[in-house]
Amino acid sequence: MDLHFGDSEPTDEERAAVDALLGPPQSSWEGAARDETHAADLRWARGGRAARDRRDLLLPGLHALNDRVGWISGGALDYLCRRLTVPPAEAYGVATFYAMFSVRPRPATVLHVCTDLACAASGAAELCAGVEARLGPGSGVSVQRGPCLGLCERAPAALAIRAGDPVRTAVAAPATVGAAVLAGSAPDSADEEPPAVTAVPQAGQDGLVLLGRVGVVDPTSLDDYRAHGGYTALRRAFELGPAGVVREVTDSGLVGRGGAAFPTGRKWQATASQPDRPHYLVCNADESEPGTFKDRVLMEGDPFALVEAMTIAAYATGAHRGYLYLRGEYPRALRRMEHAIAQARARGLLGDDVLGQGYAFDIEIRRGAGAYVCGEETALFNSIEGHRGEPRSKPPFPVEKGLFGKPTVANNVETLVNVLPILTLGAPAYAAIGTGRSTGPKLFCVSGAVDRPGVYELPFGVTLGDLLALAGVRERLRAVLLGGAAGGFVRPDERDIPLTFEGTREAGTTLGSGVVMAFDDTVPLPRLLLRIAAFFRDESCGQCVPCRVGTVRQEEALLRIAERTGAAAADDIALLREVGRALRDASICGLGQTAWNAVESAIDRLGAYA
Amino acid sequence: MTVIPLGVPRRLLEFTLDGEEARVPEGSTILDACRAAGKDIPTLCQGDTLTPRNACRVCVVEVEGARTLVPACSRRAEPGMEVRTDTERARHSRKVVLELLASSVDLSTTPQAAAWIKEYEAKPDRFGPDAARLNEEPRIDNDLYVRDYGKCVLCYKCVDACGDQWQNTFAISVTGRGFDARIAVEHDGPLTDSACVYCGNCVEVCPTGALSFKSEFDMRAAGTWDEAAQTRTTTVCAYCGVGCNLTLHVQDNEIVKVTSPHDNPVTHGNLCIKGRFGYQHVQNRD
Numbered sequence: 001m002d003l004h005f006g007d008s009e010p011t012d013e014e015r016a017a018v019d020a021l022l023g024p025p026q027s028s029w030e031g032a033a034r035d036e037t038h039a040a041d042l043r044w045a046r047g048g049r050a051a052r053d054r055r056d057l058l059l060p061g062l063h064a065l066n067d068r069v070g071w072i073s074g075g076a077l078d079y080l081c082r083r084l085t086v087p088p089a090e091a092y093g094v095a096t097f098y099a100m101f102s103v104r105p106r107p108a109t110v111l112h113v114c115t116d117l118a119c120a121a122s123g124a125a126e127l128c129a130g131v132e133a134r135l136g137p138g139s140g141v142s143v144q145r146g147p148c149l150g151l152c153e154r155a156p157a158a159l160a161i162r163a164g165d166p167v168r169t170a171v172a173a174p175a176t177v178g179a180a181v182l183a184g185s186a187p188d189s190a191d192e193e194p195p196a197v198t199a200v201p202q203a204g205q206d207g208l209v210l211l212g213r214v215g216v217v218d219p220t221s222l223d224d225y226r227a228h229g230g231y232t233a234l235r236r237a238f239e240l241g242p243a244g245v246v247r248e249v250t251d252s253g254l255v256g257r258g259g260a261a262f263p264t265g266r267k268w269q270a271t272a273s274q275p276d277r278p279h280y281l282v283c284n285a286d287e288s289e290p291g292t293f294k295d296r297v298l299m300e301g302d303p304f305a306l307v308e309a310m311t312i313a314a315y316a317t318g319a320h321r322g323y324l325y326l327r328g329e330y331p332r333a334l335r336r337m338e339h340a341i342a343q344a345r346a347r348g349l350l351g352d353d354v355l356g357q358g359y360a361f362d363i364e365i366r367r368g369a370g371a372y373v374c375g376e377e378t379a380l381f382n383s384i385e386g387h388r389g390e391p392r393s394k395p396p397f398p399v400e401k402g403l404f405g406k407p408t409v410a411n412n413v414e415t416l417v418n419v420l421p422i423l424t425l426g427a428p429a430y431a432a433i434g435t436g437r438s439t440g441p442k443l444f445c446v447s448g449a450v451d452r453p454g455v456y457e458l459p460f461g462v463t464l465g466d467l468l469a470l471a472g473v474r475e476r477l478r479a480v481l482l483g484g485a486a487g488g489f490v491r492p493d494e495r496d497i498p499l500t501f502e503g504t505r506e507a508g509t510t511l512g513s514g515v516v517m518a519f520d521d522t523v524p525l526p527r528l529l530l531r532i533a534a535f536f537r538d539e540s541c542g543q544c545v546p547c548r549v550g551t552v553r554q555e556e557a558l559l560r561i562a563e564r565t566g567a568a569a570a571d572d573i574a575l576l577r578e579v580g581r582a583l584r585d586a587s588i589c590g591l592g593q594t595a596w597n598a599v600e601s602a603i604d605r606l607g608a609y610a
Numbered sequence: 611m612t613v614i615p616l617g618v619p620r621r622l623l624e625f626t627l628d629g630e631e632a633r634v635p636e637g638s639t640i641l642d643a644c645r646a647a648g649k650d651i652p653t654l655c656q657g658d659t660l661t662p663r664n665a666c667r668v669c670v671v672e673v674e675g676a677r678t679l680v681p682a683c684s685r686r687a688e689p690g691m692e693v694r695t696d697t698e699r700a701r702h703s704r705k706v707v708l709e710l711l712a713s714s715v716d717l718s719t720t721p722q723a724a725a726w727i728k729e730y731e732a733k734p735d736r737f738g739p740d741a742a743r744l745n746e747e748p749r750i751d752n753d754l755y756v757r758d759y760g761k762c763v764l765c766y767k768c769v770d771a772c773g774d775q776w777q778n779t780f781a782i783s784v785t786g787r788g789f790d791a792r793i794a795v796e797h798d799g800p801l802t803d804s805a806c807v808y809c810g811n812c813v814e815v816c817p818t819g820a821l822s823f824k825s826e827f828d829m830r831a832a833g834t835w836d837e838a839a840q841t842r843t844t845t846v847c848a849y850c851g852v853g854c855n856l857t858l859h860v861q862d863n864e865i866v867k868v869t870s871p872h873d874n875p876v877t878h879g880n881l882c883i884k885g886r887f888g889y890q891h892v893q894n895r896d
């Protein structure tokens with residue numbers, strides 16, 4: 001590959017940011033100063049496999065620049081490309097893919113204000129206007145309206161990120177104008193976020209299987225984790241052996257909690273039996289479905305549990321390397337997981353010889369950078385590999401050709417954490433929780449018009465009404481959104497729907513990732529639908545035509561009928577149905593396939609625009 | 611004596627295509643099988659010299675048991691598969707995809723687009739006069755070819771031809787996201803500041819005329835481009851010893867465009883800047 005670079009040079013700061021990640025350049029070919037040229041430079045080359053093997057450092061490199069400087073300049077991008085032997089055009093394509101990066105100059109501080117469903121219902125629009133008015137022009141803070149920040153239990157939410165060394169972050173939630181402005185203008189002196197346990201209304205209750213340790217253990221202490229039952233599951237895994245673990249997980253009936261509900265045991269078995277090596281484990285912590293925040297609470301409140309669960313999953317499937325793809329908008333979860341992984345490594349629970357069992361496993365964290373589509377597993381692989389986060393077409397499936405083209409098991413955080421009780425309780429006891437076809441406990445993210453929003457742990461099979469009552473649903477309930485933006489609305493009188501995968505399917509809706517968002521009649525339904533449509537239009541990767549253009553046409557039609565009903569809206573609703581059908585049938589990935597679900601359910605179930 | 615390489619013998623597999631038995635060599639796509647059976651399915655991002663990204667979705671067909679439609683260009687035929695190419699469901703998606711494209715992209719130079727729109731009774735106008743369009747101005751930043759991204763359907767063919775599928779120059783990439791995604795060089799600059807080597811292999815594979823020879827672009831603007839009046843002569847490039855085949859497109863005794871036969875074992879349709887654009891000396895009569 002003969003790379004071509006422009007004349008722009010990186011600033012010292014940009015160079016330092018890249019060098020802090022990759023080490024100093026070894027040659028002037030890599031961008032070292034010419035006067036340092038040694039004779040060895042004449043014989044220096046890095047190409048072929050040696051270059052390709054470093055391509056996955058592109059996304060961390062872009063993060064390093066964005067964290068330090070706040071944006072990615074031409075000179076900085078060229079320098080990063082030189083260091084990694086990546087064509088600048090491709091790197092530019094990657095940098096412009098993610099919402100958190102900018103290739104244009106911008107202030108060092110970006111204040112992300114969530115304008116998504118739960119926050120919109122809690123006054124995000126007024127918050128944005130207030131913050132912008134208070135900050136005024138030239139404040140050095142750029143206000144960016146954006147999708148769900150995963151702080152729905154404390155809506156409305158704002159996240160400030162100030163570039164520098166180190167990068168600083170501050171969260172204001174529930175955000176007043178004053179708190180958000182303070183977070184943006186002085187992230188260091190902003191109030192400390194409340195502990196993760198405040199998002200768990202059931203905290204302290206007996207019998208919690210997944211959330212039992214949240215708020216009970218010190219999330220920074222490995223000893224505390226072990227004192228509360230930590231690492232008993234891994235010991236049991238080593239007793240059972242890899243095949244035994246897969247059998248237990250299969251017998252437990254565990255299915256994926258990300259939304260697709262695929263049997264976890266079958267996925268593990270399929271990966272474990274692949275002759276191609278190495279195998280990889282990927283934990284999908286790119287929790288971006290609007291209204292979902294359970295994985296954040298787990299990672300912030302009980303981070304070692306995820307480390308242990310990933311170790312077990314990797315052991316069972318023959319992987320020695322695990323990637324934790326963590327949402328870019330979760331700074332505290334990132335800190336907690338980094339700390340937990342470092343602790344586990346220092347204590348021999350990760351590394352060359354886990355627990356002295358002769359099994360090697362380590363975890364690397366990769367940060368997302370603001371792309372909902374990267375929650376799709378194959379898009380996530382592309383993102384880790386340093387390509388644009390565009391989904392791949394399946395087949396081949398990840399169990400056969402996943403990350404780096406190798407057999408890969410990809411599971412969501414909640415799914416993995418369920419493996420711990422499966423091993424400690426045993427598969428039969430675990431399978432006894434919930435219903436016959438949806439076994440185990442399930443986390444539900446309740447937000448919106450309820451008195452006690454948060455993550456609830458309940459066995460599969462409770463009804464929607466039970467959950468809403470538990471969360472203290474308010475009067476004048478107008479609609480409940482199940483499964484987030486990709487899910488569907490149900491009516492307030494459909495409280496008998498059992499919250500299981502099969503129960504919601506029979507009711508013609510979906511459980512998705514466990515989002516339960518309640519809306520009262522203070523929020524006009526057409527406005528919610530417009531926000532959902534805007535979300536999909538923003539988050540479409542643009543790869544396939546139905547999704548790239550269809551999400552735009554969907555938003556346009558909803559905009560036209562925002563104030564209309566009945567016959568005046570009929571033509572556009574017919575149009576929406578036709579476009580929606582093509583979106584569902586012909587899109588490459590789940591994003592496009594589900595982009596019309598919520599709108600359709602609002603029209604059909606709630607009688608929107610009737 | 612000419613030795614024709616036979617390759618590894620491939621087994622035939624059987625599946626059902628529109629209710630009829632189809633036998634195709636292992637590894638064939640559904641599209642291969644359709645074409646072998648004489649069925650016409652529209653395609654845009656599929657090309658005979660490239661592995662398709664199946665991004666355009668105009669070739670979707672119905673496979674028994676599959677939740678969604680599948681792209682015929684990429685999905686390999688499997689034994690026992692039941693494929694239907696002409697169901698209402700498949701035709702509906704093709705129609706909507708054509709409507710979505712035609713309402714946002716200028717398809718005036720896409721061969722067959724008008725015929726497909728007619729065949730599928732697509733009505734691109736029904737999204738209204740305010741439907742968002744790409745609205746890109748042609749980029750004329752060099753003397754050899756023009757990038758008119760108002761005509762781009764984002765099929766990825768130029769990116770793949772420039773990148774690891776043929777040229778390995780990697781001068782262009784898809785940038786941005788969603789409806790704002792565009793093909794661009796680094797920093798969205800002019801071609802002359804990029805890694806482009808002007809091989810024109812992107813022009814060769816472009817299915818919509820978004821990329822065209824400057825000569826073709828100028829003649830179209832002047833209204834003098836007349837494909838019916840053009841002759842095509844395939845010859846051998848005289849610049850070096852590789853022996854690439856060139857097809858000279860000649861109108862009014864002037865070379866107006868150069869392509870290469872896609873089935874040529876030397877070029878597979880690819881050329882270098884000299885073969886592609888270095889024809890002026892032929893008609894320089896001074």
